[in-house]
Amino acid sequence: MKLEGRVAVVTGAGSGMAHATSVLFAAEGATVVAVDIDQAAADRTVSEIRAAGGSAVRHQCDVSDVDQLRDLFGMVEREYGILHVLYNHVGMPGAAGMDLLEKEWQEAIDVNLKSAFFGTQLGLPLLRRAAGQASVIFTASTTGLVGSPYSPVYSAAKGGVVLLAKAFALHVAKEGVRANVICPGPIDTPMLPLFFGRPGTPGETALTEELAGFIATAVPMGRAGRPEEIARAALFLASDDSSFITGVALPVDGGFTAR
Numbered sequence: 001m002k003l004e005g006r007v008a009v010v011t012g013a014g015s016g017m018a019h020a021t022s023v024l025f026a027a028e029g030a031t032v033v034a035v036d037i038d039q040a041a042a043d044r045t046v047s048e049i050r051a052a053g054g055s056a057v058r059h060q061c062d063v064s065d066v067d068q069l070r071d072l073f074g075m076v077e078r079e080y081g082i083l084h085v086l087y088n089h090v091g092m093p094g095a096a097g098m099d100l101l102e103k104e105w106q107e108a109i110d111v112n113l114k115s116a117f118f119g120t121q122l123g124l125p126l127l128r129r130a131a132g133q134a135s136v137i138f139t140a141s142t143t144g145l146v147g148s149p150y151s152p153v154y155s156a157a158k159g160g161v162v163l164l165a166k167a168f169a170l171h172v173a174k175e176g177v178r179a180n181v182i183c184p185g186p187i188d189t190p191m192l193p194l195f196f197g198r199p200g201t202p203g204e205t206a207l208t209e210e211l212a213g214f215i216a217t218a219v220p221m222g223r224a225g226r227p228e229e230i231a232r233a234a235l236f237l238a239s240d241d242s243s244f245i246t247g248v249a250l251p252v253d254g255g256f257t258a259r
Contacts, residue, residue, distance in 0.1 A: 002239035004029030006084035006133065009076060009123065011063050011115070014041025016189030017139070018089040020227035021234045026054030028235060030085065033076060037062050063090045063115035064107075066122075073122045083126035085238045088116040088161075089139045094153045105153055112157035117164060120179075124172070132176035135238045138165045139230075140183045142253045158183075162249050169247035178246040180237045185253025186215050187225040220255030 008025045012018040014036035026032045026049040034049075034056055036042035042058040049056040059075060061068045076083055094108030095101075116138055127134035143151060144158030165181035172179065216222050233252045236242050251257045 001029040002235060002241065003085065006030045006130075007033070007076070007080045007082060008085035008087065008238065009033045009035060009072070009083060010087045010089060011035045011061075011119065012090040013045050014038045017184065017187060017227045017230040018087065019045050020231040021087060021089070022056065023049055023052070023054075024228070024231040024235055025085070025238065026056055027052065028239070030055075030238075031080070032056040033059055033072075035059050035061050035063070035072060063119060064110035066118050069115070069118050069122050073126065076123075077126060081126075082129045083123055084130045084133050085135050085137070086120065086123045086127060087137045087139075087234060087238070088119050089137075090115055091139060091141070091158070094151060094157070096150050098152060100153065108153045109157050109160075112154070113160045113164070116161055120164075120168060124177070127172075127177050128175055130176070133240070134177040135242075136165075136168065136177065136179040137234055137237050138162075138179070138181040140165070140181045140249065142183050142185045142251055142256050145183055145249065145251065145257055165249065166247045173246060178237075178242070180242070180245060180248045180250060182230060182233050182237070183249055183251045183253065183257070184230055185219060185225060185251065185256040187227060187230060189227055218256065219253070220258065223254065225252060225254060 008030040010018050010022045013022040013034035022032045022034050022045050034042045034045045039060040046056040046058045059072055061072045092111045095104040138161050140161040141158040143155045144162045148155045162181050165179050169179040215224050
């Protein structure tokens with residue numbers, strides 16, 4: 001029960017890594033605010049948590065919309081008055097290559113980077129009330145640490161998330177608020193085939209065999225990661241187990257960035 005009595009906001013909680021993290025946070029005692037633009041997906045996460053005896057509520061939100069983020073944290077303040085864990089997870093692959101429209105660029109930046117900045121800005125007053133137990137976690141990507149030849153805009157956005165986390169960690173280091181960023185490698189989620197299924201990427205012609213072969217070659221451990229493996233990293237960063245860790249970009253990538 002590493003998060004007993006704590007309140008955790010998880011964005012993108014309806015699927016993939018954030019779903020697994022929401023379930024694990026709740027199993028460890030947190031009250032989870034499961035945030036997703038897809039209300040039905042968030043409801044499924046909440047139902048799973050409650051069926052296991054945990055505590056969770058759903059909040060529908062487009063995290064690229066600052067007014068909707070403001071409503072989210074207003075609800076958290078009214079209902080709980082405090083926030084211990086903010087997991088800024090939401091992301092999207094965006095368009096591949098350099099031949100993209102301005103609106104495609106803007107969408108990728110808004111979903112991947114803008115949402116993380118303003119979510120953290122608006123959650124900070126509640127995090128400050130957590131008496132030294134506040135943790136902000138961001139999800140970036142290994143492509144925010146090393147360049148992606150397939151997705152320059154995704155690398156730009158996720159590289160921005162990495163330095164946002166580091167800068168924010170310094171900004172609040174003396175206030176009892178920690179901030180770290182997880183950089184996943186290829187993880188077996190619904191987003192993985194979307195990422196590699198775009199024109200100009202290795203999996204565009206055959207999302208099964210070609211993608212599996214690419215991952216086996218690119219990842220030293222020879223496989224994609226599992227959502228639960230990201231969730232366990234997030235639990236470590238959310239809990240007191242990492243109480244002297246802030247400003248860290250943690251690759252969870254099967255050795256991809258160790259080369």
